[in-house]
Each structure stands twice: as structure tokens, then as C-alpha cells.
Amino acid sequence: MKRLAVIHTGGTIASRPNPHGPGVTPQTPPSVPGLPGVTVSDHQPFTLPSPHVTPAHMLALAQLIETLAPTHDAVVVTHGTDTLEETAFALHLLLRTETPVVLTGSMRHAEALSWDGPGNVLDAAQIALHPATAGRGPLVAFGGDIFDARTVTKVHSTAVDAFGGYPGPIGRIDRVGETPQVRFFASPEPRQAFTPSHLGARVDILYAYAGWTGEGYAEAEARADGLVIAALGTGNLPGELLPLIQATCKPVVIATRTHAGPVIPVYGYAGGGATLVEAGAIPASFLNAHKARILLLVLLSLGYSRDAIRRVFVDDPF
Ligand SMILES: NC(=O)C[C@H](N)C(=O)O
Incomplete structure (x- = not known):
């Protein structure tokens, strides 16, 4: 059995209509679709809209991933999309582990007709578990595209294909029937890790x-x-x-x-x-x-x- 850790941090992918006021708010994490031959463990260090995520949360997330990495084959992080690129890049800088880490989120909330969360989580899980993903540092999966943490950026405030960034995706996941087809267009590169004990600078x-x-x-x-x-x-x-x-x-x-x-x-x-x-x-x-x-x-x-x-x-x- 492969072991996958899924870390839920909030965002629209965890959001539903607010029972106490206007709009939608992060409440319940998405469930990860069943994957044959994979044991999934769920972790929920915080449940926040991503505009509330700070560098301290990013460091705590990096530390949690380091503790999970030795006992897992891959890690998926669900996150709000507004600051997802900052967390992805912070993990690119902070993580020492070579265990694959893939971040994702959704643009439509969990009670919207066209919720894009389950598809993005399945993509992220299958990309993270794919042998070609090793050694690439943290990646972002969104709408079937795979992005490098250094270049990915949110390019649309409402569209489901909300992520882009020059020079574009470094890979793609599609499916033939239920079988994932993961394809990368760039080679893995060496990465330098920084290990601050806190992120206190302003x-x-x-x-x-x-x-x-x-x-x-x-x-x-x-x-x-x-x-x-x-x-x-x-x-x-x-x-x-x-x-x-x-x-x-x-x-x-x-x-x-x-x-x-x-x-x-x-x-x-x-x-x-x-x-x-x-x-x-x-x-x-x-x-x-x-x-x-x-x-x-x-x-x-x-x-x-x-x-x-x-x-x-x-x-x-x-
Ligand atoms: N699509 C989203 O996740 C946007 C949300 N405001 C967030 O970043 O938490």
C-alpha cells in the first residue's frame, strides 16, 4: 500500500454557505476520493480562508510536512487559492524533504453546482503519487495543469482555470478511463532549502x-x-x-x-x-x-x- 497524507488548510475547497452571516466560509475539508492501493491520512492544522494565512502558518505547514514525510510516499495540501502561490513558494524554500508535495484548491465552493474541488484533489493525489513527480519540489495542480511553485500565479479571480504564470505549466494530468496519464515537460532541478526557526522579519x-x-x-x-x-x-x-x-x-x-x-x-x-x-x-x-x-x-x-x-x-x- 502507498501512503498519502492530505493536509487540509481551508479555502473555498472547504467552504459552504455561512450559517451565521453572509457569503461562504471554510468549514469542512473535502474528502479525498478513494484510490486503489493507497492509504490516506487526513490532517487539519488550521481551517482558514487563504487571505488569513500568514508566513507563520506557512512555516508551521512546512514543519508538519517534514514530520509526515518519512512515513508517507506523497503529500497533498488543500489551500485557498488567493495566497496559494505564496504558500507554495514558501514550501519550495523551506522544505528539505524530497517527498512529493502537491498543492491544490478550488474556485467554486463545496455546495456550488460545479464544485471543482474533488477533481482537483484527485489530480493532486495522483500527481503526488506518480513516480515522475519525485525531485521536483512542491508543485501546484489546478484544472489538470501542473505548475512549478516559483512561477505559478493566480491569473483570474473567478474562472475555474485560475492559475497560470510565465512560462506556463510544467506538466499535465489527464485520464484514459480511470487511468491517470501524467506528463512532465521539464526536468527536475536541484533546490536549495532554507531552515529558519521562525519567520519574524517584516x-x-x-x-x-x-x-x-x-x-x-x-x-x-x-x-x-x-x-x-x-x-x-x-x-x-x-x-x-x-x-x-x-x-x-x-x-x-x-x-x-x-x-x-x-x-x-x-x-x-x-x-x-x-x-x-x-x-x-x-x-x-x-x-x-x-x-x-x-x-x-x-x-x-x-x-x-x-x-x-x-x-x-x-x-x-x-
Ligand atoms: N478560491 C479560493 O479559495 C478563494 C478564497 N478566498 C481563499 O483563498 O480562501
Whole structure:
């Protein structure tokens, strides 16, 4: 018998109409469809809508997976979709185990006519148990597509195919009759694991826009241990931001508010990416702002210096 651990954390996949007020709320975890030759154990460390999930929950989840991994062949995590990509990337950074971990959720709640939860959970379980999944780090399964935790992002607020992200899925599950057909389009890559005992650092995100002259920057810089800016294009900002960043000793990571492509230091006008990097800013490469924030808060929580943080962002393959 194979052993599968299913960790339920809440989200729409666990939601039903709220008996006490408006809307739907997470209540009961989805049951995992029967799988021949597989023993399933269920775990429920918390039941939250994913906007209530914090880095502390992500670390607790990573620690639970590490305790389950030695006695299980695979792990599935059900999660709300709103912050699923942040939890997936946090697990990518935090997990040492090579036991396959696949996250999933649903866009329609458990009493909706077209609930997509059972299909996504079955996909996630069969992907996690498939021999080709080993060594790939945590993955996200949604609508039959399989995504890498580094690149997956929620691309639609209501559609059932809610997940995407450049350069797209790294695999796909389909079925012929009841038999799953799992196909990967990319090779497994080595992964570096970080092991903080807590995630106590504070990292704030600022969002750039035309005409921004730095409103909110000083306040964020004063209260946070590090900043991420969702900047323009290849990582550019209005000229007024350049002296503010030059005067900042804390790490300032530059991501892009566009939905695909890297941050690279191309432009030499005031606030252009080349001037920001010269001023000490750290380019986020292909990570979106909210994933760059997770990496920065892991590194700050481990006590990394600004130069050490720069080396991780620039030299490691994220
Ligand atoms: N589809 C979902 O799961 C959305 C929900 N608000 C959540 O993230 O918990």
C-alpha cells in the first residue's frame, strides 16, 4: 500500500454557505476520493480562508510536512487559492524533504453546482503519487495543469482555470478511463532549502505607478526590515525614488508589476533599473513581488546581510 497524507488548510475547497452571516466560509475539508492501493491520512492544522494565512502558518505547514514525510510516499495540501502561490513558494524554500508535495484548491465552493474541488484533489493525489513527480519540489495542480511553485500565479479571480504564470505549466494530468496519464515537460532541478526557526522579519510591498513621487516609502522603510517594490517594466521607477533608495541601508528588492519577464538593469535615466541597482537595490529576477517578499523575509529571518541577500537573489536559480 502507498501512503498519502492530505493536509487540509481551508479555502473555498472547504467552504459552504455561512450559517451565521453572509457569503461562504471554510468549514469542512473535502474528502479525498478513494484510490486503489493507497492509504490516506487526513490532517487539519488550521481551517482558514487563504487571505488569513500568514508566513507563520506557512512555516508551521512546512514543519508538519517534514514530520509526515518519512512515513508517507506523497503529500497533498488543500489551500485557498488567493495566497496559494505564496504558500507554495514558501514550501519550495523551506522544505528539505524530497517527498512529493502537491498543492491544490478550488474556485467554486463545496455546495456550488460545479464544485471543482474533488477533481482537483484527485489530480493532486495522483500527481503526488506518480513516480515522475519525485525531485521536483512542491508543485501546484489546478484544472489538470501542473505548475512549478516559483512561477505559478493566480491569473483570474473567478474562472475555474485560475492559475497560470510565465512560462506556463510544467506538466499535465489527464485520464484514459480511470487511468491517470501524467506528463512532465521539464526536468527536475536541484533546490536549495532554507531552515529558519521562525519567520519574524517584516517585509512590506510598495506598488509603483505613473506619477509616484515616493508617497508611503519613508513610512514603509521605517517600519519594515526590508522592502519589495512592484516596479515598472524591467524594474524602473520615477526619478524621485532614486535618492530615497540611495539613502536606504535596508534591502530593497525590485520586482516588476508586469505579469511576465525578468527584472534587469537596462536603463540609466534617474530611477532606471541600472541606477537603482547601482544605488544598492536588488533585482528580483523572475519572481513576482509577493514571492520576492517571501524569499526576502526568509533570508532576513535567518539574519542574512544585504550583500548575502543580493547573492541569493542574483546567483540562485529562482
Ligand atoms: N478560491 C479560493 O479559495 C478563494 C478564497 N478566498 C481563499 O483563498 O480562501
